[in-house]
Amino acid sequence: MTENPQARRSGCAIAFALDLIGDRWSLLIIRDIMLRGNKTYSDFLEAEEGIASNILNDRLKRLTSAGVLTKSRDPENRRSFVYQLTQKGRDLAPIIIEMIIWSGKHDTRDHARKGILNRILKDRAQFEAMLKKGLTADKLDSAQ
Amino acid sequence: MTENPQARRSGCAIAFALDLIGDRWSLLIIRDIMLRGNKTYSDFLEAEEGIASNILNDRLKRLTSAGVLTKSRDPENRRSFVYQLTQKGRDLAPIIIEMIIWSGKHDTRDHARKGILNRILKDRAQFEAMLKKGLTADKLDSAQ
Numbered sequence: 167m168t169e170n171p172q173a174r175r176s177g178c179a180i181a182f183a184l185d186l187i188g189d190r191w192s193l194l195i196i197r198d199i200m201l202r203g204n205k206t207y208s209d210f211l212e213a214e215e216g217i218a219s220n221i222l223n224d225r226l227k228r229l230t231s232a233g234v235l236t237k238s239r240d241p242e243n244r245r246s247f248v249y250q251l252t253q254k255g256r257d258l259a260p261i262i263i264e265m266i267i268w269s270g271k272h273d274t275r276d277h278a279r280k281g282i283l284n285r286i287l288k289d290r291a292q293f294e295a296m297l298k299k300g301l302t303a304d305k306l307d308s309a310q
Numbered sequence: 311m312t313e314n315p316q317a318r319r320s321g322c323a324i325a326f327a328l329d330l331i332g333d334r335w336s337l338l339i340i341r342d343i344m345l346r347g348n349k350t351y352s353d354f355l356e357a358e359e360g361i362a363s364n365i366l367n368d369r370l371k372r373l374t375s376a377g378v379l380t381k382s383r384d385p386e387n388r389r390s391f392v393y394q395l396t397q398k399g400r401d402l403a404p405i406i407i408e409m410i411i412w413s414g415k416h417d418t419r420d421h422a423r424k425g426i427l428n429r430i431l432k433d434r435a436q437f438e439a440m441l442k443k444g445l446t447a448d449k450l451d452s453a454q
Binding site for chain 1: 320321322323324325326327328329332333334337338341358359398401402404405406407408409410411412413414415416417419421422423424426427
């Protein structure tokens with residue numbers, strides 16, 4: 167990763183994870199795929215946080231080269247590409263779930279959405295298993 | 311947060327968490343306190359990843375103003391300050407733990423350290439409870 171050129175490599179497990187996902191935008195792209203079933207460049211560009219196209223390009227390249235995403239031709243539109251999570255990417259589900267739980271406890275803003283939190287609190291193990299299998303894309307609405 | 315001025319606020323729980331901890335250095339500081347018992351500016355500066363002093367200053371200010379850390383006079387050296395996790399900060403323990411588990415599965419480098427991973431795999435619930443109470447600082451060695 168080139169974003170933190172001053173960062174030295176350590177044997178620490180947390181630093182290893184952060185080398186891949188230690189920035190806001192990478193995890194928002196992973197969220198888009200994992201929880202919303204988004205797949206294409208324009209899907210990601212339309213997320214409400216407003217990712218800039220140069221940042222989106224960079225993060226998609228990184229996540230693909232790190233083995234978290236795959237990029238392939240869209241079978242429904244051969245001129246376009248789709249991005250999907252690998253198993254390594256789907257294994258990030260518990261981190262995403264813990265972030266949702268943490269925010270559910272500490273985000274006191276009125277407009278905080280609780281749809282997915284409620285599903286997690288109802289049956290976390292089942293929800294996590296679904297995400298790890300990549301099954302939620304077509305089963306979740308835009309509640310999150 | 312000023313690091314992502316282009317980022318729009320959303321009601322998403324993941325985006326809320328990432329506003330606070332969505333960068334590598336913030337989480338490495340939290341790791342230093344939570345797992346290593348580090349407390350002071352110079353402790354953080356000495357971490358093997360080599361944080362730059364301007365970044366360290368910025369992240370300590372942010373994490374303090376966000377209610378994740380407190381800053382107070384060091385009772386043992388009144389000319390110095392110590393940083394400690396609030397309950398909101400200690401509640402990040404499950405996210406840290408899931409990162410360690412994920413890296414344990416996907417970090418195949420020879421020098422990857424497994425000390426803390428083994429403790430988590432042995433009894434995750436107990437380990438998480440210790441971190442949430444802020445009890446590990448003096449019980450962990452530098453295995454991580």
